[in-house]
Amino acid sequence: MTVKVEQDPALELPPNTEAGAGAEFSQPLSSGKEEEENDDDEDDETDSVGYDGAGNGGGAPQLKKGPWTPEEDKRLKDYVEAHGEGNWNQVQRNAGLNRCGKSCRLRWANHLRPDLKKGPFDAEEVDKIIKFHMMWGNKWAKMASHLPGRTDNEIKNYWNTRLKRHQRANLPLYPEHLCSRVLDQDMNRHIPDESRGKKRSNELTQEKVVGMDDLVGDLMVFQHLDYGKDPVVPTNPLKRHASTGDLSYVQSLDKVENFYSNDLNYVLTKSQSVPLGSATANGYPIFDGNPSTSGTIHRSKKTGLPSFQCSSYEFSNSWLLQCPTASLIEQQLDTCIQSPESMSSQNTGLLGEIVNKGDALDDCTKSERLFEMVFPPLGYNIVSQSNAYPMRHPSSSVIGDCEPEACLFDEIQASNSPSAGSDAIFAYGKCYPDASFSDARMPGTSLEAGFLNDDPLSKDQSYPYLSSSLFDADSSQEPKLLTDAGQWLDSFAWKSMPGACNMPDFPGISSSLLGNQGYGQHILEEPKNDLLQQPRLPTGFN
DNA sequence: AAAGAATCCAACCGCTGTGCA
DNA sequence: ATGCACAGCGGTTGGATTCTT
Incomplete structure (x- = not known):
């Protein structure tokens, strides 16, 4: 895990280099032929490692490698x-x-x-990387943007090394201390599912909106949470497949993958009439159709969802067993693994079941049911909620569609103490397929706040938003927000958001949230577009 | 000390997304 | 609408280095 501190080679030029003082940028090192090269196609058979670039080229332009x-x-x-x-x-x-x-x-x-920051990752950086990976999977560039001075390549190399090492040592990929605090706090005050569900049903009278990233991310998180008494063997199914040729094992894992992917994408399909990356084709999950032979895992790559790096063993960890809903998931998972044939279109797993059941309910109730079934296993008491405009479309979702400007927050966490009032914030504003986010993020959680930019319906608007579901209720840790620039914000506040709101009233986020980053003016900016007064359907919403 | 294994990590590759003509 | 150039991302490779036996 040591990263060599190497001197910048550019600083030590060979004594008789021609690129010294006054070096012109017009003299190629080699033949220097002007070429209209397509840099992707230059991998000819020239073994150019070691190619000295000095006239070896001959006719065709050759680029050094x-x-x-x-x-x-x-x-x-x-x-x-x-x-x-x-x-x-x-x-x-x-x-x-x-x-x-x-x-x-x-x-x-x-x-x-x-x-660039050279040298080995320090403990804080490692911590962040692990958390980021928990949240985002193999989003190296995204991680790098939150680790100043670090490159995606560096992070990727570190992670792959770590992955191998932990696999070999049968160590959990995500250390318990990064996960357990979630459990420590929430398992103890866990209300039995039934009562909590009822309570929540009463409490939550309005539509819940969840984004698929959160859903999947959170499901993935609870795959990873708590490694129980036994060490988890985080296994990359693909690698296991390649190295051992154990087809049945891989097949099982692929079924696991299928299990989740089907469900999640099904929910996605119903929840969002907009594509999520290229994860779905015509609204259906993409699989290569031959999991036992290809071992290809599409989802994590295509959707940016966390990598599927858990073995099936991980699903049966002790934490899952503590939660009825999670146990149900596990049961279905076992069934799926042991007899894949039992997976029918009618029995596509918990989420599919949720969806099926949900079909009988009105949209609002469906969302609520789904929300309850998915999130209680995570042990969060949901005391905040977001509110989307009412479903208005026949194909509107189980989960709900959300327009960022239409979200409201009945109660957003009081400032600087996420455990003071609520331990879960469920607010989501991510709905445009092409949207990008300039966001702040709380480490160890999937909570984000920031601005939705590049709204395809209104390019010039910047919408403040809160996204994601799980607000970390760790009272022992000061909440922090990390900007895209990788800067920690010392002060921020989530203000309550009384009553319904639309865009003009939206800024329930204090200007202090990001004000010291120069974003405050955007937060409080009045919308210029009348469209904002009305809910709008995302692009592609037919 | 030597050989093999393990690890590191720079660089490459293929692919995708975007902007523009 | 199409094709092209370019930028960027994530996966993979393979040489160099370090560790282990």
Whole structure:
């Protein structure tokens, strides 16, 4: 796990390099033929690792591959410092580098950028990485954006190393201390499911809205939560398949994957008439149709959902058994694993069942039921809720569609103490397929707050939003928000949001939330568009 | 000390998304 | 609508280094 602290090679140029003072960026290191290369297609059979770039080329333009030399680094660094980042093919052409633009970008981003933090990950960073992975899966770039000075490649390498090491040692991938506090606090005050469900049914009279990322993420979290007495063997099904050839094992795991993917995507299909990435085709989950042979796991890659790195064993951990609903999941899972044939379209697992049952209910109740069935296993007392505009479309969802500006929050966590008033915030504003978020995030949770940008219906608007479901109720830890820039915010506040609101009233988020990041004006910004007064359907909502 | 295994990590590859002509 | 260039992302590879036996 040591990361070598290597001196920036660009700083130590060989004595007789030509790229010293006054080096022009127009002299290629090699033949320097202008080529209209497609950098993706340059992987010809030239073993260019070690290619010295000195006239080896002959006719066809050949780009050097392999390790960068200090001289190349120097050229690249000088060029980027002089001309800025971007336009990497121009870099390649103008900096005298016989490297493809992609390679230049990578070299700069991973090694030459001045703001890079070298050296091994410290404990805090490791902590973050683990939490981030719990939340997002293999979203290395996203993680890197929250770890200043770190690159996605670095994080990815670290994680893969960690994964291997933990697999080998039969250690849990996610250390208990990162998960258990959720359980510690919530299991103790767990109300039996029935009563809590009833209570919640009474409490929650309005539509609950959940995003699939949360749903899936949270389900994944409770796969990972609590490793019980026995160590968990986090197993990558694909790798296990490749290395052992144990088809039945892989098949089982694929069924597990199928089990969840089917359900979740089914819910997704019903919940959102908008595509979630390319995870669904025509609203149905994508599988390669031959899980026993291909071992391909589509979901985590295509949807950005957490990687499926648990073995089936992990599903039967002790924590799951403590929760009736979770036990039901586990039962179905076992059934699924042991006799995959029993999985029919009528019996697609818990979530499918929820959906089926939910079909008989009105939209509001359906959402509520789903919410109750999915989230109580996680042990959260839900005292806050979001409110979407009423379902207005025949195909509206089990979960609910949410327009960010239409969400309201009856009660949002009081400032600086998530455990003071509520331990769960269920508010969600993520509904546009193409939306991007400039967000703040509470580590260890999937709580986000920030601004929804790039609204396809109103490009110029910035909507404040809160998203996600599980508010970490760890009173021992000061809540923090992390901006996209990786800066921790010392102060923020979730203000209550009394009554229904639409966009003009929306800012239940104090301007102090992100005000010191310069976003306050956006938070309080009045909408310019009359459309905001009315619920709108997401793009593609037919 | 030597050989093999394990680990690290830089670089590459394929793919996707976006902007633009 | 289409094709192209470009940027970026995540997975994979393979050489170098370190560790273990």
